[in-house]
Amino acid sequence: MLRIEKVEITLGSFRLSADMTLEQGRKYAVIGPSGAGKSTLLGALGGFVPLTAGRLVWQGQDITQAAPGARPMTMLFQDNNLFPHLSVTQNVGLGINPDMRLSAEDRSRVTQALERVGLSAYADKRPGALSGGQQGRVALARVLVQARPLLLLDEPFAALGPALRNEMLDLVQDLVAETGAALIMVTHAPDDVRRIADEVIFVAGGVAEAPQPAAALMDNPPPELRDYLG
Numbered sequence: 001m002l003r004i005e006k007v008e009i010t011l012g013s014f015r016l017s018a019d020m021t022l023e024q025g026r027k028y029a030v031i032g033p034s035g036a037g038k039s040t041l042l043g044a045l046g047g048f049v050p051l052t053a054g055r056l057v058w059q060g061q062d063i064t065q066a067a068p069g070a071r072p073m074t075m076l077f078q079d080n081n082l083f084p085h086l087s088v089t090q091n092v093g094l095g096i097n098p099d100m101r102l103s104a105e106d107r108s109r110v111t112q113a114l115e116r117v118g119l120s121a122y123a124d125k126r127p128g129a130l131s132g133g134q135q136g137r138v139a140l141a142r143v144l145v146q147a148r149p150l151l152l153l154d155e156p157f158a159a160l161g162p163a164l165r166n167e168m169l170d171l172v173q174d175l176v177a178e179t180g181a182a183l184i185m186v187t188h189a190p191d192d193v194r195r196i197a198d199e200v201i202f203v204a205g206g207v208a209e210a211p212q213p214a215a216a217l218m219d220n221p222p223p224e225l226r227d228y229l230g
Ligand SMILES: Nc1ncnc2c1ncn2[C@@H]1O[C@H](COP(=O)(O)OP(=O)(O)OP(=O)(O)O)[C@@H](O)[C@H]1O
Pocket: 011, 012, 013, 014, 032, 033, 034, 035, 036, 037, 038, 039, 040, 041
């Protein structure tokens, strides 16, 4: 369980507050208008954006000051953060050890993760030789080997077409079910919310609201969410 305790974030004239609890094994969609602070919230959870007040508490331990790599989360960005000069295997291996010294057991975990996302045949290729969807799957294989309890996704599949996007969402859904991780995903697509989320964190007017059950909220949105959904 992650407590986001009376958190305040200030970036120039922009302010965002959040106070909520995220449960293990749940899938949260973060939605709201452009510029509302969705990426900022994820950045704060991941340790890339400092808090001006409040605490982050993971399983009873204060992680507010912890460096990104020491937090219980993996973050996947829209560009997938793949290194073009490294092979698919090496890109996934970075998830286990950034200096790429891997034990035989580590290497077998990389092989298994590539099998899991259907990319065994591409292990020695460079990312540039892969399609956008395949690159997304390399990034997901890296998430798999990291095996952290919280997965943060910031509009990861926005550049993909609808069929591929759904395929990736289903894969993410399977992976978090297999690993027991909680998923916190920024998206602009109501279809994504319906497809994957248990709960919705609505960000608007300087506040990231506490999670609400997704299906009920999307079926009967309050006025400000209805304005956003259009
Ligand atoms: N480093 C920064 N310094 C000052 N202001 C910033 C900084 N980073 C972000 N902001 C501001 O914070 C606000 C929230 O930005 P953020 O990217 O979190 O919104 P978002 O909800 O993710 O938007 P979008 O849906 O368009 O991606 C914006 O007004 C942005 O201009």
